[in-house]
Amino acid sequence: MTSAITDETYAELESIAARYPQPRSGLLPMLHLVQSAQGRITPEGIEACADILGISAAEVSGVATFYTMYKRKPVGDYHVGVCTNTLCAVMGGDEIFARLKDHLDVGNDETTTDGKVTLEHLECNAACDYAPVMMVNWEFMDNQTPQSAVALVDDLRSGKEVTSTRGPRICTWREAERVLAGFPDGRVDEGPAAGPASLVGLGIARERGWTAPDRDQGDGGHGVPEQPAQAVEGARVSDDKQAEQAAVEEKAPTTTTAAEKEDAE
Numbered sequence: 001m002t003s004a005i006t007d008e009t010y011a012e013l014e015s016i017a018a019r020y021p022q023p024r025s026g027l028l029p030m031l032h033l034v035q036s037a038q039g040r041i042t043p044e045g046i047e048a049c050a051d052i053l054g055i056s057a058a059e060v061s062g063v064a065t066f067y068t069m070y071k072r073k074p075v076g077d078y079h080v081g082v083c084t085n086t087l088c089a090v091m092g093g094d095e096i097f098a099r100l101k102d103h104l105d106v107g108n109d110e111t112t113t114d115g116k117v118t119l120e121h122l123e124c125n126a127a128c129d130y131a132p133v134m135m136v137n138w139e140f141m142d143n144q145t146p147q148s149a150v151a152l153v154d155d156l157r158s159g160k161e162v163t164s165t166r167g168p169r170i171c172t173w174r175e176a177e178r179v180l181a182g183f184p185d186g187r188v189d190e191g192p193a194a195g196p197a198s199l200v201g202l203g204i205a206r207e208r209g210w211t212a213p214d215r216d217q218g219d220g221g222h223g224v225p226e227q228p229a230q231a232v233e234g235a236r237v238s239d240d241k242q243a244e245q246a247a248v249e250e251k252a253p254t255t256t257t258a259a260e261k262e263d264a265e
């Protein structure tokens, strides 16, 4: 049984809508806040969003049922996603998912009887360089195996502190939903922003002196829209910093060797 939307949550929903020139642009984060407050998208949450935005409940419901991150059934404390898209699947994702279904005694999109873990198979998380990848409350857990996956869910269920392999300490699903609604929890700087495997290409480019085409040359025929010079420069400085950090922390020996071998040939 879910209680009604509280006055405090209603006020926060209004504050989200007020962030945007067109209030209905705030619907997605508003739905995340509903999930944070109520554990799922409820009829009361839909009505509240519709009321604040001046649109129909059917329109809100249409959005809430379109995106898979919005849940109509209660989610456990930890939403555990296993990528079973092509690369992760062949690297072990299918095996991990099958092992977890058996270990947790749940099917896809189902929650354990203790209410701790909801298991779901996910499509590509854009983290293929660390396949097979899992996510807990949308934080990456890289390079998993069936054994590490079982240990992970056991740790979560026992209340042990778990840290993402590329991010912060894992909070609860409801807490994560609040962050997605735009209310920071102060953990954004915990953990590395990018891992060495994601920066290998950048490292090779820097070793060889490769640079992106000059912006005056347009999109180079690749259909990539030009970005403001300030944004490009900001991204370049950020990438440079990460590459330098990665070079210090973990020089990618296999890639460097491959690049050197190619040079020799």
Ligand code: FES
Residues within 6 Å of the ligand: 083, 084, 085, 086, 087, 088, 089, 123, 124, 125, 126, 127, 128, 131, 133
């Ligand atoms: S296929 Fe799993 S992250 Fe891309």
